[in-house]
Amino acid sequence: MTPSYPVSRPRRLRRTPPLRRLVAPVTVRPASLVQPLFVKEGIAEPQPVPSMPGVVQHTRDSLRKAAAEAVAAGVGGVIVFGIPAVKDGRGSAADDPDGIVQLALRDLAADVGSDTVLMADLCLDEYTDHGHCGLLTPTGEVDNDATLDRYAAIAVAQAEAGAQVVAPSGMMDGQVRAIRGALDSAGYADVSICAYSAKYASAFYGPFRDAAECAPQFGDRAAYQQDPAARDALREVLLDVGEGADIVMVKPALAYLDVISQIAASVQLPVAAFQVSGEYAMVEAAAANGWLDRERTIFETLTAISRAGADIILTYWATEVAQQAR
Numbered sequence: 001m002t003p004s005y006p007v008s009r010p011r012r013l014r015r016t017p018p019l020r021r022l023v024a025p026v027t028v029r030p031a032s033l034v035q036p037l038f039v040k041e042g043i044a045e046p047q048p049v050p051s052m053p054g055v056v057q058h059t060r061d062s063l064r065k066a067a068a069e070a071v072a073a074g075v076g077g078v079i080v081f082g083i084p085a086v087k088d089g090r091g092s093a094a095d096d097p098d099g100i101v102q103l104a105l106r107d108l109a110a111d112v113g114s115d116t117v118l119m120a121d122l123c124l125d126e127y128t129d130h131g132h133c134g135l136l137t138p139t140g141e142v143d144n145d146a147t148l149d150r151y152a153a154i155a156v157a158q159a160e161a162g163a164q165v166v167a168p169s170g171m172m173d174g175q176v177r178a179i180r181g182a183l184d185s186a187g188y189a190d191v192s193i194c195a196y197s198a199k200y201a202s203a204f205y206g207p208f209r210d211a212a213e214c215a216p217q218f219g220d221r222a223a224y225q226q227d228p229a230a231r232d233a234l235r236e237v238l239l240d241v242g243e244g245a246d247i248v249m250v251k252p253a254l255a256y257l258d259v260i261s262q263i264a265a266s267v268q269l270p271v272a273a274f275q276v277s278g279e280y281a282m283v284e285a286a287a288a289n290g291w292l293d294r295e296r297t298i299f300e301t302l303t304a305i306s307r308a309g310a311d312i313i314l315t316y317w318a319t320e321v322a323q324q325a326r
């Protein structure tokens with residue numbers, strides 16, 4: 001029976017693809033996507049990462065090709081993670097001008113530095129033999145303030161090598177202020193800081209620790225990364241804003257859409273979200289089993305992250321999605 005009174009019919013706007021397209025404000029823009037890339041010292045061929053099918057640890061050469069491909073696809077940026085051949089207690093390779101990340105940044109700055117945004121993850125866990133994101137006290141705790149000096153030195157080394165954005169991911173208190181100060185005094189006032197501001201102690205980083213060979217050798221990161229059950233995201237973000245962050249990031253993404261939405265509503269800075277290794281691995285594994293439609297799932301997760309309020313999304317699918325969007 002047709003009702004005799006006017007009925008609100010949302011389905012009217014879903015009737016045809018052009019209507020749906022017209023009324024959908026959320027888009028996944030290639031220029032908003034950032035491709036994470038791993039580069040490893042001392043390998044002759046790219047090494048597949050078993051828990052992240054399709055992702056490899058690059059040689060310097062294959063990294064250059066991957067970055068060129070990402071840029072040709074139209075991604076907004078690339079973020080480089082380095083894996084040194086030798087690790088030690090203070091993560092010496094992280095700020096070595098001839099360390100793998102600095103060499104790779106110089107390569108990419110020359111190749112694609114004027115066509116894309118060149119970002120560098122700024123942390124110690126890939127470089128320390130104990131796998132923690134900071135220096136340790138004699139009793140094995142992460143020493144917040146001593147670590148800040150290391151981060152400051154790494155920021156300057158990365159900027160000197162051509163990074164246009166440094167992305168501190170270690171969750172030390174005061175890290176943005178320390179890095180901003182070091183960059184400014186070294187003449188890199190133009191280098192931006194994308195702060196991993198709301199970064200949770202997450203099981204979703206599991207595959208990354210294979211890719212970057214940085215699993216903590218003892219303990220976990222729960223004493224510095226955020227507790228998923230705590231409500232301290234906005235506090236962390238506002239501190240970083242006050243210390244000079246240019247972009248604030250939430251990580252992981254899909255399980256933290258409420259946090260992305262809260263931050264996007266609360267600050268005037270661009271908000272980034274990191275769709276992390278475990279989010280990638282879950283979809284790839286389910287798709288490989290025929291349990292999920294891979295492309296639709298990827299697109300739906302990115303749409304959700306974008307709808308929540310992320311302006312920038314770091315995703316291992318960046319190049320592929322950008323290629324499809326063209």
Ligand code: PBG
Pocket residue numbers: 121122123124125126169170204205206207208209221275276277278
């Ligand atoms: C720390 C860092 C991590 C990730 C990005 N930067 C690992 C961690 O905090 O344990 C995770 C990224 C991912 O899982 O894709 N340098």
